[in-house]
Amino acid sequence: MNTAIYPQTLPPKTAQLFQVLSQTKPEFLSSFYLSGGTALSLQLGHRESEDLDFFTKAPFQPNQIERQLLPYGTLSETELAPGTLNTYLNGVKLQFLLYPYRLIEPLIPWEDVNLSSVIDIACTKLQTIGMRGSKKDFIDLYFLLQQFSLETLLEQIKKKYDESDYSETHILKSLIYFDDAETQPIPRLHQDVSWNKVKETLVSAVKSIPII
Structure with a gap:
């Protein structure tokens, strides 16, 4: 199944970096997939998203990724930890995050970068x-x-995570x-919706779920 991609959701700096990484294919890239808000925005086209969150199930050395990034420009505010x-x-x-959880659906290739599926991102959200x-x-x-x-x-999240991983x-x-969240800024939207409408929709959705 072909997945529509909305590259206009990437702001210019993010789009430029994404293009450079996808074209030059640093060694680490094939082991990771793009997830989070940016991978979701690329597939839904609903808002601008600037961060690039790369996940992998394979153990990696963060300092090696850092060294491979150095030729691409200036690094700042770097934090290293095991698997992060x-x-x-x-x-x-x-x-860059070690993320050991299973994928519900296959990865989606785009511009030589793998994207997490919408349903997998939804579970993570x-x-x-x-x-x-x-x-x-929200x-x-x-x-x-x-x-x-x-x-x-909620049915899908049971497939992705063990019961001990969430409540x-x-x-x-x-x-x-x-x-x-009330005082946080609204991201730049590509599809109109009010904050009040978002809250009303979520409250209604939760009320539809029987709590045992």
């Missing part, structure tokens, strides 16, 4: 909101709910806790 590299390259935020609900995550979930019911997403009850409560 966070940095800014030419002003673009990059994350639910888990992320359970830990920290940002405005952009907005992402709103647009995901235009394609999938919350019940469907469905906690996720449902987190989906309607907006206090921390």
Whole structure:
């Protein structure tokens, strides 16, 4: 099945870096796939997203990735930890993360970079909101709910994560806790929706789920 891609959701600096990486194919690139908000925006076309979050199931040495990035420009605010590299390259935020969880659907190749599927990203979004609900995550979930019911997403998350990795009850409560997100800026949207509409939709979706 062909997946529509919306490259216009990448701001100029991110688009330029993405193009350079995809064309030059650094050694690490084939082991990682792009996930998170940017991979979702590329497939839904709903908002601008500037960070590049790369996941892999294969153990890697963060300092080796750092060395391979040096020829591409200036690194700043670099943080290294086992299985994790966070940095800014030419002003673009990059994350490389060891992520051992299964993929529900096959990766999607685009411009010689693999993208995580929408349903896999949706599961990760639910888990992320359970830990920290940002405005952009809630907005992402709103647009995901235009394609999938919350019940469907909760069924899919069971396939991706073990029960010990998340709490469905906690996720449902987190989906309607907006206090921390209220003062955060709304990302640049490519499809119109109000913050109030996002909240109303999430509250309605949660109310549709029977809590045992």
